[in-house]
Amino acid sequence: MSAGRDVAMIPDARPPLVAMRGISKRFGPVQAVADVDLSVAAGDILGLLGENGAGKTSLMNVLFGTYAADAGTIEVDGRPVAIRSSADALAVGIGMVHQHFELVPRHTVLENLLVGRAGPDGRLTRAAALERLARIGCDYHLELDPDRLVGDLAIGEQQRVEIAKSLVRGARILVLDEPTATLTPREAEGLFRALRSMAARGMGVIFISHKLGEVLALTSRIAVMRHGRMAAERANDGSLSKPELARLMCGRDLAPPEKPAMAPGAPLLVLDRVSARGRVPLRDVSLALREGEIVGIAGVSGNGQRELADLVAGILPPASGTIAVAGRAVPDPSPRRMQALGIGRVPEDRLTTGMIGAMPLSESMALPWIDEPPFSHHGVLDRRAIRAFAAAGIARFDIRTSGPDARTGTLSGGNLQKALLARELARGPRILLAAQPTRGIDVGATEFVHAQFLALRRAGGAVLLVSEDLEELFALSDRIAVMYAGRIVADLPIGEASVERVGLLMAGVEERAA
Amino acid sequence: METLVTLLDVGFFAALVRISTPLLLASLGELLSERSGVLNLGIEGIMLFGAMTGFTVAYFSGSLWLGVLAALLAGALAGLLMAFLAVVLGVSQHVSGIGLTLLATGLSFYVYRLVFGQPASPPNVVPFRPWPVPVLSDLPVVGPILFNQMPLTYLALLAVPAVAFLLYRTPWGLDLRTVGENPRAADAAGVNVWRMRTQALVIGGAMMALGGAYLSISQFNAFTFGVVSGRGWVAVALVVFGLWSPWRCAAGALLFAALEALQLRLQANNVLHVPYQVLLMLPFVMTIVAMAIVSRNARAPAALLVPYRKEER
Numbered sequence: 059m060s061a062g063r064d065v066a067m068i069p070d071a072r073p074p075l076v077a078m079r080g081i082s083k084r085f086g087p088v089q090a091v092a093d094v095d096l097s098v099a100a101g102d103i104l105g106l107l108g109e110n111g112a113g114k115t116s117l118m119n120v121l122f123g124t125y126a127a128d129a130g131t132i133e134v135d136g137r138p139v140a141i142r143s144s145a146d147a148l149a150v151g152i153g154m155v156h157q158h159f160e161l162v163p164r165h166t167v168l169e170n171l172l173v174g175r176a177g178p179d180g181r182l183t184r185a186a187a188l189e190r191l192a193r194i195g196c197d198y199h200l201e202l203d204p205d206r207l208v209g210d211l212a213i214g215e216q217q218r219v220e221i222a223k224s225l226v227r228g229a230r231i232l233v234l235d236e237p238t239a240t241l242t243p244r245e246a247e248g249l250f251r252a253l254r255s256m257a258a259r260g261m262g263v264i265f266i267s268h269k270l271g272e273v274l275a276l277t278s279r280i281a282v283m284r285h286g287r288m289a290a291e292r293a294n295d296g297s298l299s300k301p302e303l304a305r306l307m308c309g310r311d312l313a314p315p316e317k318p319a320m321a322p323g324a325p326l327l328v329l330d331r332v333s334a335r336g337r338v339p340l341r342d343v344s345l346a347l348r349e350g351e352i353v354g355i356a357g358v359s360g361n362g363q364r365e366l367a368d369l370v371a372g373i374l375p376p377a378s379g380t381i382a383v384a385g386r387a388v389p390d391p392s393p394r395r396m397q398a399l400g401i402g403r404v405p406e407d408r409l410t411t412g413m414i415g416a417m418p419l420s421e422s423m424a425l426p427w428i429d430e431p432p433f434s435h436h437g438v439l440d441r442r443a444i445r446a447f448a449a450a451g452i453a454r455f456d457i458r459t460s461g462p463d464a465r466t467g468t469l470s471g472g473n474l475q476k477a478l479l480a481r482e483l484a485r486g487p488r489i490l491l492a493a494q495p496t497r498g499i500d501v502g503a504t505e506f507v508h509a510q511f512l513a514l515r516r517a518g519g520a521v522l523l524v525s526e527d528l529e530e531l532f533a534l535s536d537r538i539a540v541m542y543a544g545r546i547v548a549d550l551p552i553g554e555a556s557v558e559r560v561g562l563l564m565a566g567v568e569e570r571a572a
Numbered sequence: 573m574e575t576l577v578t579l580l581d582v583g584f585f586a587a588l589v590r591i592s593t594p595l596l597l598a599s600l601g602e603l604l605s606e607r608s609g610v611l612n613l614g615i616e617g618i619m620l621f622g623a624m625t626g627f628t629v630a631y632f633s634g635s636l637w638l639g640v641l642a643a644l645l646a647g648a649l650a651g652l653l654m655a656f657l658a659v660v661l662g663v664s665q666h667v668s669g670i671g672l673t674l675l676a677t678g679l680s681f682y683v684y685r686l687v688f689g690q691p692a693s694p695p696n697v698v699p700f701r702p703w704p705v706p707v708l709s710d711l712p713v714v715g716p717i718l719f720n721q722m723p724l725t726y727l728a729l730l731a732v733p734a735v736a737f738l739l740y741r742t743p744w745g746l747d748l749r750t751v752g753e754n755p756r757a758a759d760a761a762g763v764n765v766w767r768m769r770t771q772a773l774v775i776g777g778a779m780m781a782l783g784g785a786y787l788s789i790s791q792f793n794a795f796t797f798g799v800v801s802g803r804g805w806v807a808v809a810l811v812v813f814g815l816w817s818p819w820r821c822a823a824g825a826l827l828f829a830a831l832e833a834l835q836l837r838l839q840a841n842n843v844l845h846v847p848y849q850v851l852l853m854l855p856f857v858m859t860i861v862a863m864a865i866v867s868r869n870a871r872a873p874a875a876l877l878v879p880y881r882k883e884e885r
Contacts, residue, residue, distance in 0.1 A: 124759075149762075156760065162754045165753065173750040173761045174763040175743060
C-alpha cells in the first residue's frame with residue numbers, strides 16, 4: 059500500500075513500539091483519516107508532515123484516545139491494545155504534548171505533574187514524583203523547579219512541564235503536536251536535544267511540524283499525510299529536500315515567492331516620532347510605508363511589535379507624535395477611522411481580536427462592516443448579503459470549511475487566516491497590517507498568504523509585516539525595521555540586511571553609526 | 573460603646589459558632605462543587621429539602637441521627653440531579669441551579685403538607701442537645717465557646733480542615749481542582765471529568781442538606797417554610813468572599829455569624845434604639861461591603877460555568 063510497510067520491517071524482528079494499522083476516522087461528512095498505517099520503533103524520531111486538515115492531529119488523537127477510531131487497530135510492543143481514553147493511552151506508555159498546552163497555570167509544576175495519579179496509599183506520592191522529575195531533568199536536560207507556578211513560566215518551560223507530565227507517567231512513545239510553533243529558536247534547540255536523548259534511550263518520538271527544516275534536521279523517518287491518507291513514508295537519510303517534502307505535502311510544486319523589483323511610490327503611512335503607552339511602551343517610533351513596499355518588522359517577541367500593530371490599527375492611541383495616512387495627519391485614530399482610511403488588519407490573535415469563534419463564519423467575515431450596506435440596511439442585518447459575501451471569499455480563497463454557516467472556531471489555523479485575508483482584502487485596502495500571518499499554518503497556506511501580500515504590493519499597496527519568522531521577513535520585505543524595547547533600532551533596506559545583523563539588532567546590540 | 577462591649581461575652585461567641593454551623597456546611601459544599609467547575613445554585617433548595625427530610629424522618633423514627641442520614645441522602649440525590657443536568661446534559665449552570673432550587677423548594681413544601689397537613693401548631697422534635705467534650709469543655713472561655721456545642725456543629729467545624737485536606741493533600745483533590753481549572757488537562761491526564769464533577773456535586777449536595785437539617789433538628793425543633801431564609805445564597809457569596817479557599821470561606825462564615833449574633837443581641841437589648849429591621853439587615857449589608865472589598869482580586873476556577881464536551885476543540 060505505501061512504502062511504510064517496508065520501512066517498518068526491522069531486521070531484528072522486534073515488534074515496533076507502536077503500530078497503527080488501517081486507522082480511519084470520519085467527522086460527519088469529512089473523512090479525516092482514511093486507512094492509515096503508521097509505526098514507530100524504539101529509537102525512532104518520526105516526523106509527521108501534512109497540510110492543515112491532512113489528518114495528522116486526528117490520527118494522533120486516535121492514538122492518544124481522545125477520539126475513537128471508526129476502524130483500525132493499534133498495537134504496542136506487538137500486542138493489540140484498546141485505547142478508549144487518555145488514561146488507556148498513558149497506561150500503555152503513550153504520552154502526548156498538545157499544541158495548546160494542557161496545563162493549569164494556577165497550579166505548581168508538581169501539581170500539574172501529579173494530576174490523575176493516585177498513589178498506592180491514596181495520598182500524593184510527592185517524593186516519588188520529585189525523584190522522577192529530578193531524574194528526567196538530568197537524563198533529558200529538562201530541568202524544572204517543582205514548586206513554581208506554571209503561569210509564571212516561559213512558554214519553553216511550560217512545554218517542558220508538558221513533556222515531563224508524560225515522562226513521569228512512564229511514557230515510551232511521545233507525540234508532540236507542533237511543539238516549536240511558539241518557541242524561540244533557542245528553546246527549540248533545547249527541545250531537540252531532549253528529544254534526541256529520549257530516542258537514544260530507546261523511546262519513540264512522533265514529531266508533528268510545519269517547519270520542514272526542523273523536521274529534516276531532527277527526525278530519522280518522515281511520514282507525509284495528504285487528505286487523510288498516508289502519502290509517503292521515507293527514511294530521512296539525507297536524500298530528502300525541502301522542496302520535495304513540500305511537493306509530497308501539497309501534491310504539487312510550490313513556487314518560491316516572486317518579487318519583482320519595484321520603485322516605491324508616495325508614502326502611504328508615516329509614523330513620526332510616535333510614543334504610546336502599552337505593556338511595552340513605544341518610544342519615538344518613526345516609520346514610513348510607501349506604495350509598492352513591504353516593510354518587515356523584526357524583533358524578539360515582546361519588544362513592542364504588538365503595540366506597533368495596535369497603534370497602526372487605531373486600537374492603541376498615540377501619546378505623542380503624529381500618524382499620517384496618504385499624506386494626511388490622523389489626529390484621533392480609532393479602529394474605525396483607520397479602517398476607513400484603507401488599512402486592513404490581519405491580527406496576531408486570529409480568534410480574539412480577529413474573528414469570533416462562536417459566530418458563524420459568514421458573520422465573522424462581515425464583522426468590520428456589518429453596520430453598513432450591503433450587510434445591513436437601517437439597522438437590520440441582511441443575512442443573504444452576508445452569506446453571499448462569505449461564500450464569495452470562501453470560493454476565491456479556497457477556504458476549507460463546510461460553508462458560510464460553519465462556526466468560525468471550527469476552522470483550522472490556515473483556513474482561518476485565509477478567511478481573515480479574504481475579509482480584509484475584500485474592500486481593497488491600500489495598506490495591509492499583518493502580524494505573524496503564517497504562524498502555525500502549513501506551507502501551502504503560507505505560500506498563498508505570501509502571494510496575496512505580493513499581489514497587493516504589485517498593485518501599489520503596502521504591507522506592514524510583523525513576524526518572528528526571519529525566513530519570511532527576508533523573503534518578502536523591501537525593508538526590515540528591527541524593534542527592541544519599544545524602539546525601532548534600525549530600518550534597513552533589504553540589500554543591507556543580513557540574518558546575522560538583524561539577529562544582533564534583535565538582541566539589543568547597538569550599531570555604531572558608520 | 574461600653575454596652576456593646578458587654579454584649580461580647582462568652583455567650584456571644586458560643587452563639588456565633590452555633591449560628592455559623594449551617595453556613596459552614598453549605599458554603600463548603602458549594603466550594604467543592606465550584607472547585608470542580610460547577611456553580612450549584614440549587615443550594616437554597618437543597619438546604620430546605622435537607623431541613624424537611626431530616627425533620628420528617630427524625631419525627632417519625634424518633635432518631636435524630638436517622639434524620640441526619642436521610643438529609644445526607646436527600647442532598648446527595650439532589651446533587652446527582654444537578655450533575656445530570658449541568659454535567660451530563662451540559663445545561664446552563666445558572667438555569668439548572670435555579671431550576672433545582674425551585675423544584676426542591678416546591679417539593680419540600682409539598683411533601684411536608686402531604687405528611688403533616690396544616691396543623692394548628694407545627695409538629696416538633698426534641699432537637700440535639702449540646703455534647704460537652706470531656707475535659708476540654710471545662711477550659712475557661714474556649715470550653716463553652718468551642719467544646720460545649722451540638723454534634724452537628726462539631727461536624728461542621730471538623731469539615732473545614734477535612735475539606736482543605738481533601739482538596740490540597742489528596743490526589744482526589746488535585747484532580748478535582750484540575751478539573752475545575754482545565755478539564756482538558758485533567759482528561760489528558762486520564763481523569764474522568766464527568767465522574768469528578770458528579771462526585772463533587774453529590775458530596776457538596778449532601779453537605780448543603782446537612783446544613784439545612786441542622787436548622788430543623790438542632791438549632792430549632794421544627795420545620796418551617798422560612799427556615800433557610802437565604803442562607804444558601806449567603807453561602808454562595810461566602811465562597812466568593814473566601815476566594816474558593818476552605819479556610820477563608822470558614823472565616824467568612826464566622827464573620828457573617830458574628831454579625832448575625834451581634835444583631836440578635838442588639839435586638840434583645842435594644843441599646844441602639846433603631847428599628848429591628850435595620851439590625852436584621854446588618855449582616856447582609858456588612859456582607860456586601862466585605863464582598864466589595866475582598867472580591868476585587870477574586871478569581872474563580874477557570875472552568876467554572878463551562879460544561880465539558882470531549883470531542884470539541
